[in-house]
Amino acid sequence: GAGVSQTPSNKVTEKGKYVELRCDPISGHTALYWYRQSLGQGPEFLIYFQGTGAADDSGLPNDRFFAVRPEGSVSTLKIQRTERGDSAVYLCASSSLAGAQETQYFGPGTRLLVL
Amino acid sequence: TQLLEQSPQFLSIQEGENLTVYCNSSSVFSSLQWYRQEPGEGPVLLVTVVTGGEVKKLKRLTFQFGDARKDSSLHITAAQTGDTGLYLCAGAEGTYKYIFGTGTRLKVLA
Numbered sequence: 001g002a003g004v005s006q007t008p009s010n011k012v013t014e015k016g017k018y019v020e021l022r023c024d025p026i027s028g029h030t031a032l033y034w035y036r037q038s039l040g041q042g043p044e045f046l047i048y049f050q051g052t053g054a055a056d057d058s059g060l061p062n063d064r065f066f067a068v069r070p071e072g073s074v075s076t077l078k079i080q081r082t083e084r085g086d087s088a089v090y091l092c093a094s095s096s097l098a099g100a101q102e103t104q105y106f107g108p109g110t111r112l113l114v115l
Numbered sequence: 116t117q118l119l120e121q122s123p124q125f126l127s128i129q130e131g132e133n134l135t136v137y138c139n140s141s142s143v144f145s146s147l148q149w150y151r152q153e154p155g156e157g158p159v160l161l162v163t164v165v166t167g168g169e170v171k172k173l174k175r176l177t178f179q180f181g182d183a184r185k186d187s188s189l190h191i192t193a194a195q196t197g198d199t200g201l202y203l204c205a206g207a208e209g210t211y212k213y214i215f216g217t218g219t220r221l222k223v224l225a
Binding site for chain 1: 119121146155156157158159160163165203205207211212213214215216217218220
């Protein structure tokens, strides 16, 4: 079956612009995560959705970042007034159930470069 | 937020050699996962360990969770070029959230 897909695969933007990153989770997966991975680092938790609601957004770095999942499936991570420090790979993962022992399936990521 | 340190940060070895990667924290985790990530892809789960002292084997890979559930190790026997990649540990914080380690980049030379 299809895995987690993310679009676009690469995004180049200018400082100050607005960007949207999309995640299509595995069909039927209720839990969805967004992570940010800087070069040479492990993924950093941003936000967790259980169904349509953001159960934990404690990892969002500031109010320029927000994410939605209106129908409990596709999710969009939105970044306003982008800064050069936002450049990173943004990873999405989904799992069939919420729970620390559940398998998270990751997408290939969106590589964001802010010039 | 709990922190996970991995060592070594980089490792370059010849095919056929053995290696061990370490994942350490001062905090206790309810479970810990190991992932491998290849360039341009997302991490792929290798194993989840739950019980202190637990050992799991996946072919040539052996994973151990420390008795106090603060640390873990990954041992690879007779490394192959296909083992090349970024190895990440991730500790469970709470019921659904994982904190990832700093990563170990392994290169196995033919």
